[in-house]
Each structure stands twice: as C-alpha cells, then as structure tokens.
Amino acid sequence: ICQLDHASRHYGSGETLVKAADAVSLSIEAGEFTVLSGPSGSGKTTVLNLVGLLDQPTDGTVSIQGTATGTLSDRALTQLRAASIGFIYQSFNLVPVLSAVENVELALNLAGITPPGGARAAATKALEDVGLGELLHRRPNQLSGGQQQRVAIARALVKAPVLVIADEPTANLDSQSGTRVLDLMRALNEERGVTFLFSTHDPMVIERARRVVHMKDGRVHEDIRASSG
Amino acid sequence: ICQLDHASRHYGSGETLVKAADAVSLSIEAGEFTVLSGPSGSGKTTVLNLVGLLDQPTDGTVSIQGTATGTLSDRALTQLRAASIGFIYQSFNLVPVLSAVENVELALNLAGITPPGGARAAATKALEDVGLGELLHRRPNQLSGGQQQRVAIARALVKAPVLVIADEPTANLDSQSGTRVLDLMRALNEERGVTFLFSTHDPMVIERARRVVHMKDGRVHEDIRASSG
Numbered sequence A, B: 001i002c003q004l005d006h007a008s009r010h011y012g013s014g015e016t017l018v019k020a021a022d023a024v025s026l027s028i029e030a031g032e033f034t035v036l037s038g039p040s041g042s043g044k045t046t047v048l049n050l051v052g053l054l055d056q057p058t059d060g061t062v063s064i065q066g067t068a069t070g071t072l073s074d075r076a077l078t079q080l081r082a083a084s085i086g087f088i089y090q091s092f093n094l095v096p097v098l099s100a101v102e103n104v105e106l107a108l109n110l111a112g113i114t115p116p117g118g119a120r121a122a123a124t125k126a127l128e129d130v131g132l133g134e135l136l137h138r139r140p141n142q143l144s145g146g147q148q149q150r151v152a153i154a155r156a157l158v159k160a161p162v163l164v165i166a167d168e169p170t171a172n173l174d175s176q177s178g179t180r181v182l183d184l185m186r187a188l189n190e191e192r193g194v195t196f197l198f199s200t201h202d203p204m205v206i207e208r209a210r211r212v213v214h215m216k217d218g219r220v221h222e223d224i225r226a227s228s229g
C-alpha cells in the first residue's frame, strides 16, 4: 500500500538543520493495523504526513501502491489523496463554517463518492457510529474538544478509503469513547480490509495494534509485529 | 480561591437548549491539586472557562477570592486573569508569529511581572523545565503537537500565579513528558502553594491528584478527596 524508502524530511540547513524524519524505511502492507509510537518530537506526525502525501521528502522516496509519488503532479497527488486516503489530523482541521454532518459530507463530495443511500445518509451514519448522532448540526466551535476529534474521525472513515492515517486519534477522548472508536476502526479493518496507520501516546491503542513501529529522533528504532490479534 | 455557586452555562433555548454546565457548585481552596474528570462532552472545559473567568455563567455566581465576578467590569476581569490565573488551553492558543520564548515572555509582560533576572531569563528557564531548552526560537508551526502543548504549559507556569487551570495538559504528550510536567506542577504546588485545577482523560494525572471531581452531563457527579498524597 505504501512504502517509504530512506525517506528524510529536513528543515533548515547547516547549524539549524533539523532532521524531523531521518532516512526512514517503512513498508505498510494492505490490511495492516499499525501504530507509530515514540516520544513527543520523535517524528510521528512527520512520517504520517509523508505517507499521507501531505508533505514531500527532502530525500529518498515515497511510493503509493507501487508508484513513486515524486513523479506525480500536484493535481494527481490531490486526486490520489482525496480518493484513497482518509487523514485524521492531530489538530482536527474541521471547516469552521460547516456543521458536523456537512464537514463529513464534504469529504465524500471531494472524493467524488456518492454512496447508494446518498451522501447525507452516509455522513449521518458515520457520526452516529462515533456517538455524535445528536450533534449533526453543530458547528465545530459548538463542540467539545473530544467531539471535534470524533467529527474528524467520522470524516476520514466515511469514505472507507484504502488507507486511514490517524494522528493521535484518541488524545482528547475519555477511555470509553476511545475504545468505541478503536473498535469501529478494527471492524472496518477486519470486515472491509481498510489499512490503518496510527500515531499515538495511548496504551489502549498500542495494545490493539498488530504491529508497533517505535520512533526516536526521526528514525525507526524498533519494529514489532504482535504474534496474536 | 474560587467558588462556583449553582453556576450554569446554557446555549440556545427551548428545543435547542444545551446545559453545558448545569447548576454546578464547586469550591476550590488555596493549595489544592484537583482534577475534573468525566466523559467527552460532560462539561469540563465549560467549568474551567467559568473558573478562569474566560466565560460568564448564564445563571448562578462565580467568585474569586471572595469577590463575585458578575459585578466586575471587563477591564477588571482581564486584569484579574492576567495577574492571578495561568490558563493552559485544550488547543494551546499560542501566538503564531512569536517564538516559543517570546510566547512565554509575553505572559509575563501582560501580567506586569518583571522577575529579578529579567523576563527573558525566566521564560528560558520555564521552557527548559518542560524539556524545550533547545527549541526557544522556534515558532509554533515549527513544533510538534506535544512541543506546542509544553510551550502552553511553560507560559502558564512562568507567572507562578495564584491559580493554574490546565485543560487536558498531557493529551498530546508521551508518558515520560507527561510525568515530567506533572512532577513540575506538584513541585510548584508543594513548594510555592500554587493551586491547580486540571481537566483530564489521563489516568496518570488522576492518580496524582489529591481530589477528583467527576462530571457527567454538565453536573458534578462525584467529589472524592484522596486520603493520602
């Protein structure tokens, strides 16, 4: 599904050089349920942005389903992202002037997807699945932090994309909401083969992953596949 | 230090009435180290905003050090906040055009505080204490999520205010950074008598609190003082 081959993301140069990601090689296969863990500042968001085509490496290559993305035009990259990737941002990035259900519907429209029952019905179901069925018409500034995070989650999942990238999706959730969201994602993974790549500090997410890639100082430090689950 | 007396915060009316906080009575004494816990959407941020004078109740009263705040002018409220309260926001709210150290210095300037060694030295020390000594000159968009959260923490602590209000201060931190921040706060509490009121979903924070106020549907559901600690 996605491969990083000695991919680096540098900022600045010389004295101010920061290696946010440092020659990271990582291969994500179809159907994986994989977590990136590691200390604050270790490069998790940077790697997720490279995998999700939100950023370009300063060195090395990123390939999606075999195609090296360095050769694609901006238009082709945007197309690929909208159609194949659902991204849950560390800071949500909801559209402030749209309601929760409109935010989720927008994702379907941008991806050119019209579900059988219509976009509004699919968006409503996605929000019900994360416990927000009563809050469809609220705008982001009328929602709590954890409610906003759950709208961002519904927006990524509603497309049932090839790959969902989730940057700390339970950071603002109590354990019950967090577990509900993770179970929803495991179901999508097991029933519809959606590939998941998370970053997290949450032990509950780590224990539900089938593979844990531990990062440190912009590099992959350890890569562990769980024997069960 | 702070008292809520049947304080409510309502949005909308009639059919759309939302009781974000519902007749909450809560008294925070000087020197407390208290956590508000509860599900996503239960009213924690709403209550913290009332205690921190960022919001006004639609019913009931909020008093700071004995003075009912409903009687104070906007100017007096702003003065009181800047001088006595350090607020760590759930979404950080850093000034985008200022560096980390400038963001922290600004808090001292706004409070009219000039520490003995100067504002720059105090701001530098506050950032070193949260592990960001190497990143003083970075702007918020050049920092990871957890690094931004730690700048927001340093900014609130540097004033050694009467009361620090922290809305999910460890949400984006790995367990090591989170523990370091909590130990820093316990030290300020025990050595300098700073009062702390947190909201959190993090079990590590809850177990370090001396009092846990559990919220549910905008109301105080349970109020437990730890026998030890």
Ligand SMILES: Nc1ncnc2c1ncn2[C@@H]1O[C@H](COP(=O)(O)OP(=O)(O)OP(=O)(O)O)[C@@H](O)[C@H]1O
Binding pocket: A011, A012, A018, A019, A020, A021, A038, A039, A040, A041, A042, A043, A044, A045, A046, A047, A090, B141, B142, B143, B144, B145, B146, B147, B172, B173, B174
């Ligand atoms: N624009 C930039 N300029 C310089 N350094 C940057 C920039 N953006 C990010 N960094 C640095 O890159 C490193 C990795 O950042 P990243 O956001 O990937 O960390 P993270 O693992 O997601 O952390 P967290 O758990 O705190 O979210 C950090 O040390 C950060 O300070």
Ligand SMILES: Nc1ncnc2c1ncn2[C@@H]1O[C@H](COP(=O)(O)OP(=O)(O)OP(=O)(O)O)[C@@H](O)[C@H]1O
Binding pocket: A141, A142, A143, A144, A145, A146, A147, A172, A173, A174, B011, B012, B018, B019, B020, B021, B038, B039, B040, B041, B042, B043, B044, B045, B046, B047, B090
């Ligand atoms: N402007 C608003 N209009 C209507 N309802 C609102 C508004 N702002 C907040 N609410 C509602 O008030 C309730 C309490 O919100 P609050 O942000 O205090 O929750 P919280 O406990 O901090 O949640 P979280 O753990 O997710 O951050 C939520 O149900 C939220 O949807």
Ligand SMILES: [Mg+2]
Binding pocket: A044, A045, A046, A090, A167, B144, B145, B146
């Ligand atoms: Mg991050």
Ligand SMILES: [Mg+2]
Binding pocket: A144, A145, A146, B044, B045, B046, B090, B167
């Ligand atoms: Mg909140």
